Amino acid sequence: MCFISLFLVFSCSKKETEFKFQNQSLSTEERVVDLISLMTLKEKISQMRYDAPAIERLGVPEYNWWNECLHGVARAGEATVFPQAIGMGATWNPDLIFNMGTVVSDEARAKYHQFISKGQRRMGQGLTFWTPNINIFRDPRWGRGQETYGEDPYLTSRIGVNYIKGLQGDNEKYLKVVATAKHFAVHSGPEKSRHQDNYVTTKKDLYETYLPAFEAAVKEAKVHSVMCAYNRYNGKPCCGSDLLLQKILREEWGFSGYVVSDCWAINDFWEEDKHAVVETPEEAGALAVMSGTDLNCGSVYDPNLNEAVLKELIDEKQLDVALVRLFTARFKLGMFDDQKDVEWSKIPYSVVASEKHYKLSEQIAKESMVLLKNDNNILPLSKSLKSIAVIGPNADSKQALLGNYHGTPNNFITPLKGLQEKLPNTTINYALGSYIAKEWPTLKAIPKEVLKNEKGTGLKAEYYNNSNLEGEPVFTKSDATVNFIWTPVRPIKNLKSDDFSVRWSGEIVPEEAGEYRIGLKASSYAKLYINDSLKFEYSADYEPKLEYFDAKLKAKEAFKIRIEYSNTLSDPQAHLVWAKLNEDLLSPALEAAKKSEVVILCLGLSPEVEGEEMPVVIEGFDKGDRSKITLPKIQLELVKKIQKLGKPTVVVLMNGSALAINWTAENIHAILEAWYPGEFGGNAIADILFGDYNPSGKLPVTFYKSVKDLPDFKNYDMENRTYKYFKGEPLFPFGHGLSYAKFEYSNLKISDKIAKNEDIVISVDVKNNSKYSGKEVVQCYVTHKNDTLKNNPIRSLVDFKKVLITANETKTVTFKIPSTKYARISEEGKKVIESGIINISIGGKQPDKSVTPEDNVLITKVQIQ
Known part of the structure; x- marks a missing residue:
């Protein structure tokens, strides 16, 4: 009998199989049905959760379905980071985005095969990607609008279809990866109430605006997975909607893939402060499966479906329907076949973060940028300038390159860095100028000069080759700062997995008195202690997470700090950061501008304040969404002060949603919209500003003048929304974008x-x-x-x-x-x-x-x- 490993890389003849489903000469359908017939009820239910465990007796390996590649492979170690999705929409270039899908799936396949060769099968290491987000960006207040391709159903469908095709490949037998069209359907905020809200639309709006991109994804791109949304639609939770998942998706459109719930969305079915359409988890699980939700991102199905079957809320045969869909995907991905027969397994790891992929990322960044204004042809600028000022909260911001749902890049070419490389002989006067918002300071790594341990500067660092700080450390040293992205190399050599942990300890001794914000941004799991008392702890199993506190500190007065960091993910990082609050940032900015010939102001937003269901509640921002669409006051003050100097000034915006920059648009001669442009964004900005690339992007959204021009955020009627129905005068219209050419x-x-x-x-x-x-x-x-x-x-x-x-x-x-x-x-x-x-x-x-x-x-x- 041939030995079948958990990794299912068979070393024996295809004929020597223990089970029928392992016979590659049979059809996928026959193999899937046979495998499911061999499972117990408990085993079946276990395979309907996103983190499906192994069934060792059948040779079925564990599999984690959770993966993302919105603009590059995310949370799986090093990867090429492309412009955020809204920038992809702004290219208006579906062919270019098809090429992007191809190289992203190349990296995904290469990484997957490396992972399984090491026995790694955790979140972010599989081949099923919960991408793309093809919801319609109907309201600029939505923090996740940055993940979409804009407000128009047709543009969204063209970009989405091409990205899906690039991801899933063109092999007749094997899928390259599985793409997932999300969030189905009628979903675009508000973030803070998405677990309670019920959205009602006319059939006209449903079929004219909210469904076309999904229909194209199913019918044209043959997308193999669809994710149902958190909200209710016409009274039914989207993950429990017969109308959406059965009548429209499967009956009208002929969808044959599987449906996955948004994460923990099925919990909303019974929880009192959520949708509360049923009373128990068993009822919730049964309703979701019977409505057509095959896979649960969450913990409702297992073990509650077992109780649901016992109570006859659902028949076991209905579970089999879901399992057929799920295992069909895994078989089509080649997970149960000899890898020599799977075309995509031959992609070498060398494609990851390769020069070819870097060039494509930079090209997409260039094509995504929209020249909003260029009065008197102030652009392009002359390379013979002797001095320029580069000012603003996004001028040297790494996070503003990335947006949300990003991978871990090897490059961070900020606007400042890109301009410095473009103009090596020009004096560049840099100043922060302002924070993103008054209440949201720019946090930077705490420098070694204020970190102390018994051996000198920095913190004592103890590194362990397990994730629990157990036993003796592998080694102990002083780390000058805590500012690490361990990609692609881990801090401990010869680790057999991603599991490691670090304890940093010592003191912070500030040189100046004042009020400070101190934060820890880390992936996986972290704790921070101050004077031996736990200040906070958190899990960040999704993206690196920031927690912080404010404190009044005295000069030269030490306080103890200890950080305990545990990693189990593929993109480990830890950053101990701070900012001194209430600093005068404006004066240095004005001085930098005064001694420069031209001023480049890098303004906008940050994915730290706009995004998915966030805790941030400050002026203009509301838990991921925006309560105002204007430029934050502190940045507007900066623009006005700079403009008074009379210097030629260019504004570069970096943001994921439209901004009502009314004063800026009237008073500044040149404005470039750069979005969140990816790891080479700074190069693209520099090339456009200095004429080495002619801007060609067009707006995929309307830039409105005021939130007063918009209906209520929760109103999903399309009346007076987007260019198709807006009756007012926009600041910049959908489709707008200037060129240096005529x-x-x-x-x-x-x-x-x-x-x-x-x-x-x-x-x-x-x-x-x-x-x-x-x-x-x-x-x-x-x-x-x-x-x-x-x-x-x-x-x-x-x-x-x-x-x-x-x-x-x-x-x-x-x-x-x-x-x-x-x-x-x-x-x-x-x-x-x-x-x-x-x-x-x-x-x-x-x-x-x-x-x-x-x-x-x-x-x-x-x-x-």
Whole structure:
């Protein structure tokens, strides 16, 4: 009998198998059904949780389904970090994002095979990724909007479909990885009430706005997994909704993959302060499975489904349906086959964080950036400048490169670093200038000069080769600071797993008196003691987590500190940080500006204050979301003070959501939107500001002037939301983005009459009438003029192409618009194609009120007969 290892890398003939399901010559369906037939009820239930344990008697290894790759492989050690998803949307370049999906899945496969070769099967080490987030960014207050591709269903679907295809690969037998379209459905905040809220929409809004990207993911990209959302929709929890998971997803769209719950979402089914639609965990588990949720990110299914079966709340055969879907995915990933037969297993680890992937990350960063304003052609700047000031809370911020759901990069090219590398002979005067917000100081590593131990500066560090600080340390030394990212090398040589722990101890002796914020940001698990009393402890099994406290400190007065850090994850890091509060940051910034020829202000937001369900409640920010969409007051004060100096000034924004920068837009000559641009963001910013790259990004969201322009955050009606329905005047419209080149549109060719259900064929010439080569996003919008249906969009994006046009070159761009794209959605949620007039616009932006003849947006009428 052949020995079958837990890693299922068979060293024997395929014919020498103990169980039928191990026979690779059988169909996937036969193998899956056989495996499930061999399981006990308890074993079946154990495989429906995200951290499924091994079934050793069957040779089934443990498997953790939880993994993320929103903009690069996350939380699995070193990886290439690409721009945040909102920046991917701003590229308007689906082909580029397909390439990104390909290289991300290359890294994912290489890392997975290295992990299993070492027997590692924890969170972040598998092949099932809970990506992409294709929810619609309908409101700029939503902190997780940064994870999406913007506010438009069509743009979102094009970017999402291409990313999914790149991730899942094109092999007929094996999936490269499993992608997951989330969060299904009607989900985009608020974060703090997502476990209680019930959202109600019209069928028109559901099918016109909230579902198209998911339908495209299922039908076009063949996405193999869908994650259901926390909220209720029309009274039913999304993870317990027959309408969403059965009628629409499986019956209407033919989805054949599996559904995973958002994490601990099924707990919301019975908990009193949540949805409370049932009374017990058993009822919650049964409802979720019967509604079509196959996999539980959480602990409801195991063991509560056992009780549910005993109480006849659910039949065991219904569990089998879910298990077939789950194990089909694992078989399609090649997890039960000889790895020599799995094409993707041959990808070498050398692709991870490779030069090729770095170049793609930087290219996407460049294409994502949107030139919002460039009065008097202040940009590009001259490289002959003798001095520039680089000022602002995001000028040297590593976190502002990353956004949320990020991997661990080997590079952190901040704007400051990118400009320093770009201009080695220019004097660069750097100043912080301000914090992100008054209540949110910029924390930096506590320097060695104020850290003391019995042997001198720094802290005593004891390193253990287990995660529990047990036994004797492997070695003891002094660490000058606690500011570690142990990627790719661990602090202890020859570790057999990711498990290790560290105890740091000593004293902090501040040189200056004042009020300080002291924090510990760490992955996995950490405790911080002050004067031998526990100040805080936390688990960070998702992303590195920051905890902090404020204290008044006296100069030269020591206090004891001890940190106990335990790691079990693949991206270990620990940072002991602080900031002196109430410091004068403005004066040094003004001095830096005064002695410089040009000022570059790096402003915006931070993923530390906008993101997923966070504890941050300060002015303008509310538990991950934003209560105001303006630039924080302290940054606006900085901009105004700098502007008064009369220096040429450029503002670079780094943020994940739209900002109402009204004063800045009126008073600063040049503004570049850089989003959270990835590990090479600083290089991309420098290239654009100094003319080595011609900006080509377009806004994937509307920049509004005030939160007063918006409906209530919890109102999911689309009235007066997004470019399609907003009746006011935006600060910067969806689709807006300037170039150093001047593109001119002419020779529009289109039939003035077409039959119903016929394609609309369009061609237009686009000339680059400038000395700069550049990429132009040619946008096609449709407006229906007949009013037989209610609540028509003002206009709808129906197609676009991003084309490279060299200096003085003319290119002809063609579109074929099928009737399914220009159809309207009725109040019943049905596509309707009627006779009547439609307006079609072609140009580099919307045909909105701000369009002038110089914009070269061409508009024509077409009669649908």
